Amino acid sequence: MAAVTVRQALRDAMAEEMRADERVFLIGEEVAEYQGAYKVSQGLLEEFGTARIIDTPITEHGFAGLAIGAAMAGLRPITEFMTFNFALQAMDQIINSAAKTLYMSGGQVSCPIVFRGPNGAAARVAAQHSQDLASWFAHVPGLKVVAPFSAGDAKGLLKSAIRDPNPVIFLENEILYGATSDVPDGDFALPLGEAGVERSGGDVTVVAYSIMVAKALEAASSLAREGIEADVINLRTIRPLDTRTILESVSRTGRLVIVEEGWSFAGIGAEVAAAVIAEGFDLLDAPPRRVSAADAPLPYAANLEAMALPRPDDIAAAVRDVCYTGL
Amino acid sequence: MVSPASADPGLLTGFYRNMLLVRRFEEKVGQMYGMGLIGGFCHLYIGQEAVVVGMNAAIRADDAVITSYRCHAHALVRGVTPKAVMAELTGRSGGISKGKGGSMHIFDTAHGFYGGHGIVGAQVPIGAGVAFAQKYRNTDNVTLVFFGEGAANQGQVYETFNMASLWKLPCVFVVENNRYAMGTAVGRIKAGTGIFRRGEAFGIPGIEVDGMDVETVHEASKDVVARVRGGGGPVLVEMLTYRYRGHSMSDPVKYRTRTEVQKVREEQDAIDQVRARLVERGVADDAELRRIDRDVKEQVAEAAEFAQQSPEPDPGELMTDVLVASGDG
Numbered sequence: 001m002a003a004v005t006v007r008q009a010l011r012d013a014m015a016e017e018m019r020a021d022e023r024v025f026l027i028g029e030e031v032a033e034y035q036g037a038y039k040v041s042q043g044l045l046e047e048f049g050t051a052r053i054i055d056t057p058i059t060e061h062g063f064a065g066l067a068i069g070a071a072m073a074g075l076r077p078i079t080e081f082m083t084f085n086f087a088l089q090a091m092d093q094i095i096n097s098a099a100k101t102l103y104m105s106g107g108q109v110s111c112p113i114v115f116r117g118p119n120g121a122a123a124r125v126a127a128q129h130s131q132d133l134a135s136w137f138a139h140v141p142g143l144k145v146v147a148p149f150s151a152g153d154a155k156g157l158l159k160s161a162i163r164d165p166n167p168v169i170f171l172e173n174e175i176l177y178g179a180t181s182d183v184p185d186g187d188f189a190l191p192l193g194e195a196g197v198e199r200s201g202g203d204v205t206v207v208a209y210s211i212m213v214a215k216a217l218e219a220a221s222s223l224a225r226e227g228i229e230a231d232v233i234n235l236r237t238i239r240p241l242d243t244r245t246i247l248e249s250v251s252r253t254g255r256l257v258i259v260e261e262g263w264s265f266a267g268i269g270a271e272v273a274a275a276v277i278a279e280g281f282d283l284l285d286a287p288p289r290r291v292s293a294a295d296a297p298l299p300y301a302a303n304l305e306a307m308a309l310p311r312p313d314d315i316a317a318a319v320r321d322v323c324y325t326g327l
Numbered sequence: 328m329v330s331p332a333s334a335d336p337g338l339l340t341g342f343y344r345n346m347l348l349v350r351r352f353e354e355k356v357g358q359m360y361g362m363g364l365i366g367g368f369c370h371l372y373i374g375q376e377a378v379v380v381g382m383n384a385a386i387r388a389d390d391a392v393i394t395s396y397r398c399h400a401h402a403l404v405r406g407v408t409p410k411a412v413m414a415e416l417t418g419r420s421g422g423i424s425k426g427k428g429g430s431m432h433i434f435d436t437a438h439g440f441y442g443g444h445g446i447v448g449a450q451v452p453i454g455a456g457v458a459f460a461q462k463y464r465n466t467d468n469v470t471l472v473f474f475g476e477g478a479a480n481q482g483q484v485y486e487t488f489n490m491a492s493l494w495k496l497p498c499v500f501v502v503e504n505n506r507y508a509m510g511t512a513v514g515r516i517k518a519g520t521g522i523f524r525r526g527e528a529f530g531i532p533g534i535e536v537d538g539m540d541v542e543t544v545h546e547a548s549k550d551v552v553a554r555v556r557g558g559g560g561p562v563l564v565e566m567l568t569y570r571y572r573g574h575s576m577s578d579p580v581k582y583r584t585r586t587e588v589q590k591v592r593e594e595q596d597a598i599d600q601v602r603a604r605l606v607e608r609g610v611a612d613d614a615e616l617r618r619i620d621r622d623v624k625e626q627v628a629e630a631a632e633f634a635q636q637s638p639e640p641d642p643g644e645l646m647t648d649v650l651v652a653s654g655d656g
Contacts, residue, residue, distance in 0.1 A: 025463070051463070057493070062452050062486025069456020072441060073391070075463060093483075096446050097453060105434035105442065106425030107648040141649050165651035192653075 001184055007177040009151040010040050010116075013158035014078060016187070018048055021076060024162060025052040027067050028080030028117075037082045038118065038177055064090030064115070068098045071113040071167075078162060081117035084133050084171060091136075098167040099142030114161045116170035119147070120210060120261045121309055123175065127297035132262030134209070137169040138239040138271070144192055145238040147171040149213040151181040153236055156190030164192060171238075173211045195242040197249070201229025204319050205249040207272055208259040209235040212310060216259050219315035228323055238268055243275045247283070250276055254285035255322040259315055264292035289318040336610040338384065342541045343601045343611075344619050345383075346376035349400040350598060351627045352409055353572075356399065356416060356430075359631060360576045365416045369430045372400035374571035377597035378503055379404050381544025382471060385552045391461070393441040393454040394473035396431035397503075401473065405438040409630035414637045421637030425644060441470075448474060448481030451500070455487045458498035458561075469497045469555050476565075477508025479522045488529040488561070495560040499551055500526070502563070503538065505570040510582040523565035531563050538566030539595040542604075569595070 004012070018024045025048075030037045032045040032055040045053045056063040060081065067077040081087045087094065098111045121130040138145045144166055148154040154172070161168040198213060199220055208216040213234045220230040231249045235242065250256050256276055258269035269290035276288060294308040353371040360369050372379075383392070383404040394401045402412050407423055415422030416430050423435055424443075433443040441457055444450035454472030461468040478484060479502055491498055502522050506513050519525070523533035536547045544566065551562045569591045573580045605611040611619075 057486070057489055059486040059489065061483045062490060065449060065452025065483060066456040066459060066487065066490060069393075069441070069453035069458075070460045070463070071456070072453065073457040073460035075460045092446055092449060093452065097444070097449055101434075101442070102651065103648045104424060104428040104432040105436075105648075106423070106427050107651075108424065108434050108436050109441065110651050112651075144650070164653060 001182045003180050004151050004183050005178055005180050006148070006151045006154045006172070007038065007040055009155035009183050010158055010172065011042055011044065013155045013162070014041070015044060015047065017159055017162040018052060023074065023076040024078065025054065025075065026078045026080065027054040027056060027063060029056055029058055029082050031055060031080050036080070038174060040177070041080070060086045060089035061093060065093040065097065067113060068093055068111055071111045072101065072109050076112050076162060078114045078116060081115060083129060083174070084117055084119040085129050085131060087115065087117070087133070094143070094167070095140055099140050103142060110165055111167050112165045114158070114168045114170050116158070117172060118174040118177070119171035120173050121298055124300060124302065124305065126300040130298040132260065132293070134171055134238050134260070135262055135267045138268060142167065143239065144168045145171065146192060146236065147210040147238055148236065149176070149210055149234050151179070152183045152188070153190065153196070153234070155183050156188050157192065157236060159189040160192050163189070168192070171210060176211055190236065192237045193240045193242055195236055195245040196234040197231060197245070198234045199230065199232040201231050202252055203229045204255040204257060204323055205231045205233060205246065205253045206257045206259065206315065206319065207233045207235060207246055209238060209268070210261065212259040212261050215310055215312050216315055218312035219319065222312065223316050223319055226325070228319060228325065230319060241271065241275065243279060246272065246276060247280045250280050250283045254283060256284065256288040257291060257315065257318045257322055258288065259291045259310055261309060262293055263295055264290050265295065267292060286322040286324065289322050291315050291318045336608070339542070339601060339605060339610055340619070342380050342384070342545070343598070343605060344623065345380045345404055346541065346598050346601065347619065347623045348409070348626065349376045349380070349403055351623050352403060352413070352630070353399065355627050355631050356413070357572065357576070359417070364635060365430065366418065367429055368396065369416070369576045370397040370574065371572045371576070372397055372570070374591070375503060375505055375538070375568045376400065377541035377544050378501070378538045378566045378568050381541040382501065382548045384545050385548035386469060386471060389439060390468050391439040391441055391457045391470040392473070393444070393450045393457060393470065395447065395450055395475060395478065396443070396445045397475070398431065398433045398443045402433040402435060402440055402443070405435065405440045407433065407435045407438055407440065409626055410633040413630040413634035417634040417637070418639065419634060419637035420640045421633060426640045427644065427648065448478040448483050450474065451478065451484045452487045455491045455496055455498055458491070458496040459494070461497055462494070467556050469499060469552055471499050471501055473501045473503055475508065476502055476504040476506070476513050476517070476522055479525065480516060488526050488531055491561040492526070492529040492531050495558060497555050497558070498561045499555050500531070500561060500563045502565045503568055504565055505568050507570070507574065507582065509574040510578065512582065521565060523563055526561070526563040531561050533563035533565065535565045535567060538568035539597050539600070541597055541601055
């Protein structure tokens with residue numbers, strides 16, 4: 001066990017998988033000579049050379065399509081979007097080509113590719129550079145969607161994503177890149193589709209992913225001082241959704257709060273709530289609550305930006321609501 | 328003109344047979360569509376046969392081909408059986424994609440055929456990616472990336488030109504200019520000069536080829552493929568061709584005159600040209616040509632029969648092939 005940053009964990013995962021499998025290569029803007037716009041690919045060019053660490057022009061639609069073609073021809077591309085905001089340029093290739101070709105070809109043409117990069121709000125970069133796109137991708141059959149929180153998640157999930165024979169959308173978070181936590185030694189992989197329980201408590205289930213897990217844990221600490229103990233579930237994988245872990249928790253707590261950084265309309269929170277209501281209606285002692293971004297583009301002004309994103313206080317308030325305390 | 332193909336009579340006869348197969352196949356598709364046996368969008372290749380037949384003869388079995396939704400012919404000349412293509416069109420389990428792709432999504436990677444793509448232009452970066460994989464593996468394979476003159480206005484085509492040239496990818500970009508992007512004549516949507524020159528700014532040489540003459544197509548393609556296979560980087564080939572039918576089966580073709588179509592058929596038809604040459608050069612007599620016609624007709628009839636007899640996909644197929652099961656990869 002060693003304490004490393006999320007950034008290092010991601011780099012280690014890529015390096016280990018590239019050493020193990022020659023089909024794996026990294027492609028994207030500034031990934032090679034610049035060492036990554038966020039320094040995630042630091043040192044990879046030196047180890048693997050220009051044939052496998054490939055700087056692209058600024059051409060998201062084009063290089064996403066090219067990487068998809070390489071995957072269809074049997075390689076294992078890791079495709080970095082400098083941020084997922086720019087993946088919107090490549091959406092047609094991701095949805096219509098990567099996600100659907102296996103089905104349309106009757107199982108002949110698979111697309112083992114990872115699209116990775118920071119997703120969600122950064123700090124003070126305004127609306128076009130700050131959005132959580134998890135629900136966009138999670139909507140589509142044929143894609144897996146992963147969102148790590150800790151360094152261990154980052155390494156273990158990225159290794160599994162690279163090994164997965166399907167297209168995987170791997171949603172990192174810029175603010176978490178520098179966060180440090182323990183990562184098990186050796187060839188450590190976490191299975192896709194399994195959530196983690198970050199904190200155990202019997203009063204309420206709080207489901208979150210990515211940086212919202214940190215906010216949920218902060219809220220849980222302050223709630224504990226009020227005598228409310230929260231189960232905090234880190235989804236890790238958004239699709240396929242681990243409803244079993246969520247339902248198991250709700251069966252003990254009877255109460256559910258879902259936290260997402262994105263907008264609530266047709267969001268991940270809605271999906272989790274629907275799954276729990278459909279499969280565990282009798283387990284619930286209160287209507288589920290969602291905590292999400294304000295239903296507006298993200299503002300630049302510091303005070304408005306802070307108001308727009310879910311804060312620990314918002315989560316704590318939602319928990320008190322579902323626990324019928326503080327009324 | 329004495330074409331080198333005349334030195335290889337078998338080749339010219341093969342061209343004739345393959346072009347005829349494509350035409351008779353597509354004519355049958357048109358009939359079956361009219362009978363309600365084929366649904367959805369369906370784009371016929373009639374008129375353009377010389378392009379795929381001539382180009383396919385210039386590449387090897389282990390090379391790759393990718394195209395748009397007008398894909399039946401490309402699959403057939405790569406060696407996919409007419410039965411497997413036709414049953415895909417009728418949406419049956421015997422189809423090459425188990426009936427789950429339909430007319431626009433024929434794939435057969437065993438024959439190096441990567442589809443069959445429905446979004447105009449999307450196959451261009453994907454094809455460059457297949458070429459990227461060929462180069463990554465240090466093979467000397469090439470990929471033919473087909474697209475229409477309509478797709479030549481999509482931005483991703485130029486994003487791809489840039490990368491393909493920068494990285495000297497082994498791809499031949501082939502514009503099948505059939506003069507109409509759906510219902511819009513090419514002159515109404517194309518700024519500048521010939522499409523074949525649109526790679527120049529990226530350092531991609533281009534040539535314009537009479538796409539109605541299969542021998543010309545073949546000769547030009549051999550040179551281009553040799554250059555690309557030798558590591559010279561991508562080349563852009565504009566094939567001047569013509570489709571006789573509508574853009575798709577639902578196109579009433581109000582945007583051009585019957586006279587225009589008739590003129591091309593009479594003066595430039597790819598199959599008629601080769602038939603005349605076969606006789607003229609003494610390669611095949613009428614009896615031989617009739618035998619080929621009969622064989623092809625039989626082959627197509629068998630495919631049509633198979634495509635109607637093949638059962639619909641099992642209901643269980645609805646939820647298969649959404650994801651590859653972990654461990655299968």
